[in-house]
Amino acid sequence: MIPFSPPRIDDLTIKAVEEALRSGWITTGPRTKEFERKLADFCGVDRMIALNSWTNACELVLRWYGIGPGDEVILPAYTYCATANIVMHVGAKPVLVDVLDDFTIDPEAVRKAINQRTKCIIPVDIGGLPARLDRLMRVAEESCALFTPAVNLRVAGSNPQMRLGRALVLSDAAHSFGARIAGKPVGGQADITGFSFHAVKNLTTAEGGALAFNLPAPFDHEEIYRWFNTMSLHGQSKDALAKTQPGAWRYDVTQPGFKCNMTDLQAAIGLVELKRYKSETLPRRKAICDRYSAAFSDDARFVLPTFVDEEPGRAARTSSYHLYMLRVASATEAQRDAIIEAIAKKQVSVNVHFLPLPLLSFYKGQGLRMDDFPNSYKHYSREISLPVYYDLSDAQVDTVIQVVKAAVKEVMG
């Protein structure tokens, strides 16, 4: 059996977690802080915070920006449910727009969807290819005249909506750690970028996530970091490590915060992953995707995913090679499902990324209609994600290729 996406756990990972366990400090502590500093170095930003998931980290961003009932957040119809769920959690309204042929959000559709209620835009770097963030940042800036900040908002002594004066661009980079835009690592383009280190992601801490802060002056990233750090620990003025200092037991709570800190056990895994990301993880993923592309490119029945976009007139984008999102050109949804069934019979695990939001019962119940997002449906109905992970051998890649081609032939003729 060829699994879809097992994590890379080897002696280095196990030793690192063992050391953390034996160190006597297992929750947020020195390893988490080191991981945050190294992540920020990697992403080329001055501050990052590591938390327990993309979901809780990005929900906290919406709360930091004072987003709630009456507000709208624009996001693609083609994404994982987490992107929209966090908007529901804060009582705001997700406003969906369609995607382009490379699966990323259409900046023109975003421009048309912006109105006085728009407080945030969440592009998604599906499969690891960054969304067109240069265009999206311009769309957000050019629409600032429509922006209507909440007047009574106070967060850590100031009003972030008044300060920014436009919709916040929060990038869903759950797939794109290590991807690049115009040669620069993802993290330094949107106002805030959220990463996921969930077990199936291209850099994992078992469960986890991080935020990269990249807000324009006069935002103070150190102050923002402190707000997120405090709010990830119940709004408590001192964290567990600070309270272990002799006599330092007293603390205060000025805000009812949340509980979404990262533990040092997770950070221990992350530090190993980060250290070998550039030298081992990314090159291996790229080699696997290139091998797939070479095999599927000579057959017109397949639409290959984009990993490098270097069209003149826009910022070059390079993927993190997180997913291999193959499409079968003329397949209906039922044919695609039959192809997956035929592949499964040959003991190869594939996947579909993603069921667009309007196909999920809850969002259907919110009145969303799949017909309003024709590109999202078209891409979804033809899509099959193939296995990509460090331990997948070239021989296994060749097996997957052979099995997929045979299944497509069997179903499509």
Ligand SMILES: *Cc1c(COP(=O)(O)O)cnc(C)c1O
């Ligand atoms: C995995 C994923 C998330 C959620 O990440 P968690 O760390 O599991 O909360 C969000 N968006 C996308 C596109 C994802 O694939």
